[in-house]
Amino acid sequence: MCRFPFGSFQVTDNRHSSGHRIYAYCDDLDERDGRIYTKGKNSERSPKGGAKSVLQQEISAASIITVSNLTVSYRTFRGYLKAVDEVDLEIERSNIHALVGESGCGKSTLGLALSRLLPEKRVQYTGKIICSGTDLLSIKEKEIEKFRGTEIATVFQEPMTSLNPVYRIGEQMAEALGVKSHRDLLYNGSIPKPNPTHLVGVGDDSILVRMRRKGLYRQFADDVHELLGKVKIPNPERVANMYPHELSGGMKQRVMIAMAIAEKPSLLVADEPTTALDVTTQSRILELIGSLKNDYGMSVLLIAHDLGVVSAVADKISVMYAGKIVEEAPTRELFNNPLHPYTVGLMGSFPKGRKDNSILKTIPGVVPQLGRYPSGCRFHPRCEKAFDRCPNEIPRLIQVSDKHKVACYLHGG
Amino acid sequence: MTEAPLIQVVELVKHFPVRAGISAKLLRKKPLYVHAVDGVSFDVKSKETFAVVGESGSGKSTLGLTILRLTKPTSGKILFEGQAISSLPERQLRKLRKDMQIVFQDPSSSLDPRKRIIDSVAEPLRAGGEKKDRSEVKIIVAEALRAVGLSESQMNQLPHQFSGGQRQRISIARAIIQRPKFIVLDEPTSSLDASVQSQILLLLQQLQSEFNLSYLLITHNMSVARYMADRIGVMYVGKLVEIGSNTDIIEKPLHPYTQLLLSSVLEPSADTKLKHSEEEGEIPSPVKPPEGCRFNTRCPYAKERCFTIDPELRQLETAHFVACHFAEEVQSLRRNS
Numbered sequence: 172m173c174r175f176p177f178g179s180f181q182v183t184d185n186r187h188s189s190g191h192r193i194y195a196y197c198d199d200l201d202e203r204d205g206r207i208y209t210k211g212k213n214s215e216r217s218p219k220g221g222a223k224s225v226l227q228q229e230i231s232a233a234s235i236i237t238v239s240n241l242t243v244s245y246r247t248f249r250g251y252l253k254a255v256d257e258v259d260l261e262i263e264r265s266n267i268h269a270l271v272g273e274s275g276c277g278k279s280t281l282g283l284a285l286s287r288l289l290p291e292k293r294v295q296y297t298g299k300i301i302c303s304g305t306d307l308l309s310i311k312e313k314e315i316e317k318f319r320g321t322e323i324a325t326v327f328q329e330p331m332t333s334l335n336p337v338y339r340i341g342e343q344m345a346e347a348l349g350v351k352s353h354r355d356l357l358y359n360g361s362i363p364k365p366n367p368t369h370l371v372g373v374g375d376d377s378i379l380v381r382m383r384r385k386g387l388y389r390q391f392a393d394d395v396h397e398l399l400g401k402v403k404i405p406n407p408e409r410v411a412n413m414y415p416h417e418l419s420g421g422m423k424q425r426v427m428i429a430m431a432i433a434e435k436p437s438l439l440v441a442d443e444p445t446t447a448l449d450v451t452t453q454s455r456i457l458e459l460i461g462s463l464k465n466d467y468g469m470s471v472l473l474i475a476h477d478l479g480v481v482s483a484v485a486d487k488i489s490v491m492y493a494g495k496i497v498e499e500a501p502t503r504e505l506f507n508n509p510l511h512p513y514t515v516g517l518m519g520s521f522p523k524g525r526k527d528n529s530i531l532k533t534i535p536g537v538v539p540q541l542g543r544y545p546s547g548c549r550f551h552p553r554c555e556k557a558f559d560r561c562p563n564e565i566p567r568l569i570q571v572s573d574k575h576k577v578a579c580y581l582h583g584g
Numbered sequence: 585m586t587e588a589p590l591i592q593v594v595e596l597v598k599h600f601p602v603r604a605g606i607s608a609k610l611l612r613k614k615p616l617y618v619h620a621v622d623g624v625s626f627d628v629k630s631k632e633t634f635a636v637v638g639e640s641g642s643g644k645s646t647l648g649l650t651i652l653r654l655t656k657p658t659s660g661k662i663l664f665e666g667q668a669i670s671s672l673p674e675r676q677l678r679k680l681r682k683d684m685q686i687v688f689q690d691p692s693s694s695l696d697p698r699k700r701i702i703d704s705v706a707e708p709l710r711a712g713g714e715k716k717d718r719s720e721v722k723i724i725v726a727e728a729l730r731a732v733g734l735s736e737s738q739m740n741q742l743p744h745q746f747s748g749g750q751r752q753r754i755s756i757a758r759a760i761i762q763r764p765k766f767i768v769l770d771e772p773t774s775s776l777d778a779s780v781q782s783q784i785l786l787l788l789q790q791l792q793s794e795f796n797l798s799y800l801l802i803t804h805n806m807s808v809a810r811y812m813a814d815r816i817g818v819m820y821v822g823k824l825v826e827i828g829s830n831t832d833i834i835e836k837p838l839h840p841y842t843q844l845l846l847s848s849v850l851e852p853s854a855d856t857k858l859k860h861s862e863e864e865g866e867i868p869s870p871v872k873p874p875e876g877c878r879f880n881t882r883c884p885y886a887k888e889r890c891f892t893i894d895p896e897l898r899q900l901e902t903a904h905f906v907a908c909h910f911a912e913e914v915q916s917l918r919r920n921s
Contacts, residue, residue: 273777273778273779273780274777419866421866422866449639449640449804449867450639450804450805450806450845450848450849451639451844451845451848452866453848453850454847454848454850454858454859457858458858458860461858476777476778477778477850477852478778478852479807479849479850479851479852479856480850481852482850482851482852482853482854482856483850483856483857483858484858502854503854505854506852506853506854507854516779517778517779517852518852519782520778520779520781520782521778521782521807521851521852522782522785522807522808522810522811522812523807523811523851524810524811525810525811525830525831525834526789526811526812529811531782531785531786531811532782533779533782533783533786534779535783537747537749537750537780538777
């Protein structure tokens with residue numbers, strides 16, 4: 172399996188490289204008739220069972236991660252309920268891809284599913300998530316850890332609850348760096364014994380406890396300070412010695428981002444990173460995410476409910492409603508030419524002017540509950556343009572123009 | 585301005601003591617205070633929406649609570665229809681409570697999860713000491729629920745059976761049931777989704793014209809303030825730094841902080857760009873506000889004077905007040921750039 176080592180790509184075009192091929196200088200890739208195939212390192216290693224983890228198919232080199240036909244269902248008393256329903260998503264390299272929708276539309280579920288962070292016992296996945304030629308859904312849970320942090324890193328909404336209140340910032344960050352430096356040992360199985368100098372704490376609390384974080388921090392102090400500097404925290408040495416409660420919300424979010432980029436992931440999943448922050452801080456965090464994208468060529472999946480936030484930084488936007496992606500287009504195209512009535516409604520419900528000179532539109536009703544989706548197009552009960560076909564058939568997401576996809580019978584379907 | 589204001593706030597101060605540790609007590613250190621509201625004066629006219637905007641920690645929620653006497657002011661005066669309520673005893677205040685109500689930010693925590701909607705909504709009636717039998721209460725509650733766009737058949741349900749937007753409607757129904765004149769809206773839409781937010785804003789607007797309400801709208805969201813307000817007050821670390829009409833504040837902001845807030849508004853459009861601003865700082869602690877102008881730690885225009893003298897709120901244009909030493913210069917700088 173090939174993990175793209177960072178920076179070893181020849182990136183032909185940052186944004187709209189779907190037409191180009193990007194050749195990765197990776198030993199286990201080989202190229203035939205203009206397509207890139209994986210050699211299937213795993214299948215060589217374990218010819219009996221391992222072959223299924225490598226997909227002998229084209230890697231679209233322009234995309235970091237390709238989600239196809241993904242359904243994520245939660246186990247409940249009412250059976251398995253689909254929070255994400257047959258979603259296709261392709262995140263291009265060095266791109267900020269935004270996922271927008273109201274709460275309860277499945278945005279976060281999709282974001283967490285990308286690195287399988289949802290509780291495995293209560294969640295059922297079908298479909299494929301292809302990252303560097305591997306289907307993340309077909310490999311073992313243990314193996315997924317190789318991808319977390321290196322390929323896909325996640326930043327959550329509330330930095331207050333993501334940081335451990337009883338450890339200093341530096342100590343917590345050193346953990347991420349410790350995992351990084353011991354990765355090879357971790358996965359080769361060559362460090363079975365807990366050893367305080369070897370951080371082997373991934374998912375293993377007993378070892379985590381034994382680990383002396385302070386020592387670890389001393390070991391990685393320079394790296395910690397460098398990382399904090401990268402997220403533009405002033406005075407990193409001082410901040411590394413602080414506890415989370417001593418930092419403001421914006422600073423905590425910067426620390427979370429620093430931890431996430433410790434291993435230079437190819438994709439940063441940012442789940443509502445600015446929702447809990449003040450408007451002035453929000454702009455700074457978005458600015459940071461944008462500059463990290465440029466500096467590292469990293470892609471970002473930006474999950475947000477605020478179209479304003481998204482419009483400022485995103486290259487491409489997917490609008491999600493009730494578990495399905497209903498529209499997808501580059502930012503400019505989406506705002507200039509929104510097609511799906513839900514997208515139009517979301518844009519109209521932003522108060523743009525004053526009450527005496529502008530009309531505030533709303534979408535009547537609310538997002539349907541999980542598993543209680545209406546028949547046909549799930550938006551039809553709230554849609555003012557719905558007609559007789561809408562309650563009966565489910566519209567497919569179709570390409571209406573070069574880069575614009577929409578799932579609505581008003582526009583094909 | 586012939587009409588007497590409904591609410592008049594004069595030099596209102598609210599300080600909360602910081603609980604001192606034992607060592608501080610033994611050493612007889614000077615007690616510390618959170619300067620939540622620090623000398624705020626403004627008025628709200630009848631049928632008007634006055635918005636207070638600012639970042640979290642600027643003291644806007646405390647201001648709302650203090651005006652309703654839900655906390656006792658440290659000093660200063662609050663006049664409601666000319667009557668000073670800042671020092672009124674609790675018993676007499678009760679009679680006035682039915683004219684002044686509040687809608688809180690988070691409807692799931694401001695509704696009792698074990699009370700049926702009818703009981704939650706009718707609570708102000710009971711608290712006001714009105715004795716009404718059940719059938720009468722039902723009629724009044726049904727009317728209030730209808731006014732906020734809910735059906736009266738839902739009055740026997742519990743809060744968890746409603747969505748966030750519906751719960752906020754219930755809170756609003758509770759606030760209007762006694763036909764108040766004045767409602768404090770403390771971030772009424774910040775926990776709601778975009779589409780629901782616009783539903784609630786429209787509802788508030790409709791109720792205002794229907795019942796002749798005055799609103800004090802507390803919000804951090806400039807676009808909500810712009811949409812709803814007649815006048816806007818910008819608050820920063822316990823002080824109002826700029827007061828003016830909606831158009832003045834939005835189109836001709838004088839205070840650098842107002843300009844910063846406005847530049848952070850991200851509108852959903854194809855041309856939205858993040859505006860890079862020089863300021864990197866964050867809101868200072870209200871326990872030890874900076875000397876001089878409180879914005880001096882973040883202000884790109886700060887000069888020597890700003891670090892020593894606290895600027896007074898002064899009138900620069902008709903009904904446009906600003907607390908900045910260099911408001912004129914800032915304005916001309918902005919015009920040139």
